[in-house]
Amino acid sequence: xxxxxxxxxxxxxISGSAQNKAVKSGExxxxxxxxxxxxxxxxLAQVTMETETVKTSKKTLLHLSCEATTYxxxxxxxxxxxxxxxxxxxxxxxxxxxxxxxxxxxxxxKEKYIFKNGTVESTMTKKNxxxxxxxxxxxxxxxxxxxxxxxxNVDFSKFKVGQIKTFxxxxxxxxxxxxxxxxGKETISAGNLGPKDCYKISIGASTKALKGTDKNIIWxxxxxxxxxxxxxFSIPVGTGQLILNNASGI
Amino acid sequence: xxxxxxxxAFIFAVIxxxxxxxxxxxxxxxxxxxxxxxxxxxxxxxPTGHKNVPIWxxxxxxxxxxxxxxxxxxxxxxxxxxxxxxxxxxxxxxxLKDLEELxxx
Numbered sequence: 001x002x003x004x005x006x007x008x009x010x011x012x013x014i015s016g017s018a019q020n021k022a023v024k025s026g027e028x029x030x031x032x033x034x035x036x037x038x039x040x041x042x043x044l045a046q047v048t049m050e051t052e053t054v055k056t057s058k059k060t061l062l063h064l065s066c067e068a069t070t071y072x073x074x075x076x077x078x079x080x081x082x083x084x085x086x087x088x089x090x091x092x093x094x095x096x097x098x099x100x101x102x103x104x105x106x107x108x109x110k111e112k113y114i115f116k117n118g119t120v121e122s123t124m125t126k127k128n129x130x131x132x133x134x135x136x137x138x139x140x141x142x143x144x145x146x147x148x149x150x151x152x153n154v155d156f157s158k159f160k161v162g163q164i165k166t167f168x169x170x171x172x173x174x175x176x177x178x179x180x181x182x183x184g185k186e187t188i189s190a191g192n193l194g195p196k197d198c199y200k201i202s203i204g205a206s207t208k209a210l211k212g213t214d215k216n217i218i219w220x221x222x223x224x225x226x227x228x229x230x231x232x233f234s235i236p237v238g239t240g241q242l243i244l245n246n247a248s249g250i
Numbered sequence: 251x252x253x254x255x256x257x258x259a260f261i262f263a264v265i266x267x268x269x270x271x272x273x274x275x276x277x278x279x280x281x282x283x284x285x286x287x288x289x290x291x292x293x294x295x296x297p298t299g300h301k302n303v304p305i306w307x308x309x310x311x312x313x314x315x316x317x318x319x320x321x322x323x324x325x326x327x328x329x330x331x332x333x334x335x336x337x338x339x340x341x342x343x344x345x346l347k348d349l350e351e352l353x354x355x
Contacts, residue, residue, distance in 0.1 A: 032326065040277050046328045056346060058353045063342075072329040073273035073321075081334050083341070087349060097348055101341065114352060 020093050022152040022226050025053040025062060026249035029227065030191075033068065035240040045070045045080055047242055049148075051249075054087060062090040064145050080104050086145035093150050098143035098170075113143055113170065122173050134173055141168040141175050151218075152226040156182055156199040179204045181214075188219045190229035191244040197222040198229050211236055225250040252295040259288035259307040266314040270321070278318040286311035 029049040034041040045068050052063045068082040081103040088095045100111040110125040120138045125131040142150060147169050154165070159182035166179045183200040190196040198219035203210065210216050215234035220226040227250060231242040262285035269278025289311055293304035 037274065038277065040275065042273075042275055042277070043326050046326075054342075054346070054349075056349050056353060059349075061349065069328045069331070069334075071273075071326040073324070073326070075329070077272065081331065083338065085341070085345070087345060096352060097345060099341070099345065101337075112348075114348065116352060 020091055020149075020153055022224060023051060023062070023093070023149045024249065025051050025090070027051045028246075028248045029244060030246040031231075031242040032245055033240065033242050036238050041241065043071065044074055051149075053090070060090065061087045061096065062093070063087055064149055066145055066148065078105050084145045086143050088146045088149075093142075093146050093153070095143045095146045098145060100144075111173075115143075120170065124173065136173070138170060138175065139168075141170050144169055144171050151180070151201075152220065152228075154180075154226075156201070156220070156226075157222070159199075177206045183214070183217070185222060186219060188229045189243075190221060190227065190247065192246050192248075193221070193227065193229070193244070196227075196229055199226070208236065210234070215239070252292055255288045255292035255295060256303055256307065259285045259292055259304070259311065261285075262288065263307060263310050263314065266311070266318075270314045270317045273321070276318065276322045279315065282311050282314040282318060286315065 027050065031047040031049075032043050033045040033047050034043045036042075048065075048067045048069075050065050050067075052065075054061045054063045064086045066084040068080055070078065070080040074080075083099075083101040085097075085099045085101075086095050087097040095113075095115050097115070098111075098113040100109070102109040106127075108127045110123075112123045114121045115138070118137060118139060120136055122134045122136070123131055124134075147167070161182060161184045164179050164181045166177055168175045169178055170176075181202040181204070183202050185197055186200050187195050188198045190198075199222050201218050201220065202214040203216040203218065204213070211234045215232070217230075217232050218228055219230045221229055227244065227247050228242075229244045233240055233242075262281045266278050266282035266285055269281060286308055289304050289308035293301055293308065296304055
């Protein structure tokens with residue numbers, strides 16, 4: 001599931017325009033995550049992506065969250081409760097705080113990244129280990145969650161088939177170069193939104209997390225909201241997909 | 251031939267058991283269905299008075315199929331995890347403190 005969420009992040013991630021026009025507060029997207037078992041897609045978990053306005057004493061921020069929860073029938077065998085969160089500027093989507101809380105069976109891990117003036121102060125806590133801290137320069141790189149939302153601000157209507165855009169994502173205290181290739185349009189069933197024309201985008205990364213060429217694909221609705229309607233992924237341990245079940249607040 | 255069919259029905263029934271227990275959807279229909287099929291063939295190949303084993307194998311395969319189908323019909327749901335919900339609330343409170351500190355730097 002860690003790989004799945006990373007791929008989800010990479011899949012969404014792209015350096016878009018500076019002004020956020022697509023992402024609104026109060027959005028909620030619910031996906032069914034399936035994994036290929038002996039040729040049959042088996043539904044394992046529900047992935048929920050939500051946005052919410054949060055106010056501090058001086059600022060108004062957008063809280064972005066991405067949550068993966070196994071269906072109750074799987075909880076007895078392999079329980080997953082993963083939570084990825086980012087607090088970003090609602091206009092630029094630049095992050096102030098990014099958190100990752102992993103609970104997968106017996107594996108647990110917590111990460112916290114505080115962004116200030118082009119640097120990141122990260123804290124990582126693993127099970128039965130003392131927390132470690134690290135400070136590193138990130139330049140204009142974004143965290144995994146906020147870059148997910150940046151993708152929706154990219155104007156793919158101006159892209160030509162085969163056009164590639166590269167960008168960097170911070171994940172596991174490392175910066176990873178990721179490419180997004182526009183592959184044209186397709187009609188995809190988008191849950192309660194019905195069949196939608198979608199931008200088809202292939203994701204590649206300089207990491208072993210992704211496998212194959214044009215095997216990691218995301219379909220974004222070809223409208224102003226650019227809702228991720230479907231994601232298919234191929235990783236070293238297999239293949240799977242995320243299908244949009246319900247989208248609200250767009 | 252009868253013995254081969256009985257052995258096959260038994261093997262597929264055994265394979266079908268973990269599929270019926272694990273939440274693997276309709277994947278288990280294949281071994282359970284094959285067990286039922288071989289059990290049925292063994293039943294017809296068995297002489298009168300020797301049909302008990304195929305009957306029991308068919309009953310087992312039928313039960314496995316019923317369990318698999320009923321489980322597959324139950325919709326996928328996420329149960330409300332109060333512990334996880336509480337953790338999220340606490341996490342958010344902690345985040346707000348961090349953000350306030352960050353603004354005051």
